Amino acid sequence: MNTREKKPSVDQLPKPSGRIKLANALRDLLAQKDFSSITTAEISRTSGVNESLIYRYFGDKRGLLHAVLDEYLENFVEQINWGMKGIEGTKNKLRKFIWSTIYFYDQDRVFSKILLLEVRNYPGYFTSETYEIVKQYTNLMLEIIENGMKTGDIRKDLEARSIRQIVLGGIEHLILPAIINDGPLDPDRLTEKFCLLLFDGIQAKTKKA
Amino acid sequence: MNTREKKPSVDQLPKPSGRIKLANALRDLLAQKDFSSITTAEISRTSGVNESLIYRYFGDKRGLLHAVLDEYLENFVEQINWGMKGIEGTKNKLRKFIWSTIYFYDQDRVFSKILLLEVRNYPGYFTSETYEIVKQYTNLMLEIIENGMKTGDIRKDLEARSIRQIVLGGIEHLILPAIINDGPLDPDRLTEKFCLLLFDGIQAKTKKA
DNA sequence: ATCCTTATATAAGTAAAACTTACTTACAAA
DNA sequence: TTTGTAAGTAAGTTTTACTTATATAAGGAT
Known part of the structure; x- marks a missing residue:
């Protein structure tokens, strides 16, 4: 179940821009609607980052x-x-x-x-x-x-x-x-x-x- | 969104056996795992009642x-x-x-x-x-x-x-x-x-x- | 008795969304 | 130049909540 990637201890590690863009996109979307009605496709669209990177970086939607x-x-x-x-x-x-x-x-x-x-x-x-x-x-x-x-x-x-x-x-x-x-x-x-x-x-x- | 059926004021109305079987099945399953990881197919299987009756009786999974x-x-x-x-x-x-x-x-x-x-x-x-x-x-x-x-x-x-x-x-x-x-x-x-x-x-x- | 309505039931779908996979590009270290 | 790793992409697959079309059975009225 726990397919999360090993955590990059949050700071100081190489932060790819895709990571940040995804996080920002989710933050923006959360201001408009609740988590369960935000789709990964939507996060991808809003961030301009490919959907599969959510899984690469954060393991799953909840990880983000x-x-x-x-x-x-x-x-x-x-x-x-x-x-x-x-x-x-x-x-x-x-x-x-x-x-x-x-x-x-x-x-x-x-x-x-x-x-x-x-x-x-x-x-x-x-x-x-x-x-x-x-x-x-x-x-x-x-x-x-x-x-x-x-x-x-x-x-x-x-x-x-x-x-x-x-x-x-x-x-x-x-x-x-x-x-x-x-x-x-x-x-x-x-x-x-x-x-x-x-x-x-x-x-x-x-x-x- | 709210596609729930008009509520049958809980008691006293004709209670089909399927209704009860579904409720009992969900109760049993909830003892084992949490709601989000219980599937409607599983509820149907456990209760022996067809999946679509969940929707007829309770509107949606959450209604049940x-x-x-x-x-x-x-x-x-x-x-x-x-x-x-x-x-x-x-x-x-x-x-x-x-x-x-x-x-x-x-x-x-x-x-x-x-x-x-x-x-x-x-x-x-x-x-x-x-x-x-x-x-x-x-x-x-x-x-x-x-x-x-x-x-x-x-x-x-x-x-x-x-x-x-x-x-x-x-x-x-x-x-x-x-x-x-x-x-x-x-x-x-x-x-x-x-x-x-x-x-x-x-x-x-x-x-x- | 027959016809009509309604409740109960089922099987076979559909659509959407989370998650995967296979592949490519960029780039830096050796 | 080669090699290895991280970033990025496109095109899937799978799962799952939910729908639809249809069938059967049970009264109730005519």
């Missing part, structure tokens, strides 16, 4: 998608890593992380849709290079939580991994309606609501026992 | 999937509605809701996988009958939250819809690893952790200001 995605994700991880630098305090770090995530989802709707709707259903995604990059992102969140537990900022009767999963899923689902309806997204407001819930819970604090 | 899914979801919604009866208190209702959801995800892994990974990427899902049924489920959660705000159990500086999204996404993501790895799932433990976070937040309460 992943290549495009990987490039974007690597940039995203890099930026979020950079953005976290110099921030002190567990809550501040978490808030920044959440804000950045929502911000990026808002910025590039094309990639948001792919990441949220199009990628996970592919059998083999969870063993893909793409998922490895995503892991860098999710591990960063895990580190923040684990560190917060060590410093005593986060209660210890919770599990770091559970918190991470809930937070990541919560963010995704929170922004999903806007992504689907191509509606507006307000990172500041959403982050604030999210952090209120995450830090202190939903319970009204009327009486102090 | 949705029919199978709808039946399961209707049962799920019914059961969760029934299970909520007689429970008093916002927190108790939320806990029961969360527990039930995780429990059902644990019980039927085939449907869990479809719901979590296979359905959302289909363009048109969000206008489908299936999604209407899902809405009954998500609306139930919204009602609990809105009611909790009215009674003063839930703080009012949050938005009911935001809470709902975060909770639903949080649950999904929390169980996702177990679903993907076919690992075990402990509804009691996960519900407890989830509710700790949801009700009181992650912040350690050391000093009282």
Whole structure:
């Protein structure tokens, strides 16, 4: 099944122009329609590159998608890593992380849709290079939580991994309606609501026992 | 595009045996492999029903999937509605809701996988009958939250819809690893952790200001 | 009884799209 | 000059969702 070519470790290797043209063509097409209704013939036509080169370079149609995605994700991880630098305090770090995530989802709707709707259903995604990059992102969140537990900022009767999963899923689902309806997204407001819930819970604090 | 037949309102109408055989065949096949790698020829072979009846009865291959899914979801919604009866208190209702959801995800892994990974990427899902049924489920959660705000159990500086999204996404993501790895799932433990976070937040309460 | 309609069923297609293969050209290193 | 490799092309093949034309059987009305 996995007929993908051995990956050219993304950068620095001889990048033939056909490769880039194909990736750009798919990117353009994804802005207009969803992946499954884009044909390889269409990608070939749009790029001006022969159809069979998709298979030479990327193994299959999905491989091309992943290549495009990987490039974007690597940039995203890099930026979020950079953005976290110099921030002190567990809550501040978490808030920044959440804000950045929502911000990026808002910025590039094309990639948001792919990441949220199009990628996970592919059998083999969870063993893909793409998922490895995503892991860098999710591990960063895990580190923040684990560190917060060590410093005593986060209660210890919770599990770091559970918190991470809930937070990541919560963010995704929170922004999903806007992504689907191509509606507006307000990172500041959403982050604030999210952090209120995450830090202190939903319970009204009327009486102090 | 939407060549589905007018829906036979699911129950009570004349159910030809071919219909049932096709649905059962797809269910069986889904236990073995994912939807996209199941062919219509295979469904026909497994069911012993002619391939073209898929199209007569369900419009297209995806229509068959949705029919199978709808039946399961209707049962799920019914059961969760029934299970909520007689429970008093916002927190108790939320806990029961969360527990039930995780429990059902644990019980039927085939449907869990479809719901979590296979359905959302289909363009048109969000206008489908299936999604209407899902809405009954998500609306139930919204009602609990809105009611909790009215009674003063839930703080009012949050938005009911935001809470709902975060909770639903949080649950999904929390169980996702177990679903993907076919690992075990402990509804009691996960519900407890989830509710700790949801009700009181992650912040350690050391000093009282 | 016969005719008409409708549901159920089948076999034999079609069309489109993903993917392959066989071959050519360009170009650089040995 | 030769040789090897990567880039490019054109013309397939195969698979698979979906269609069509046709047949059989079951009532129901006349």
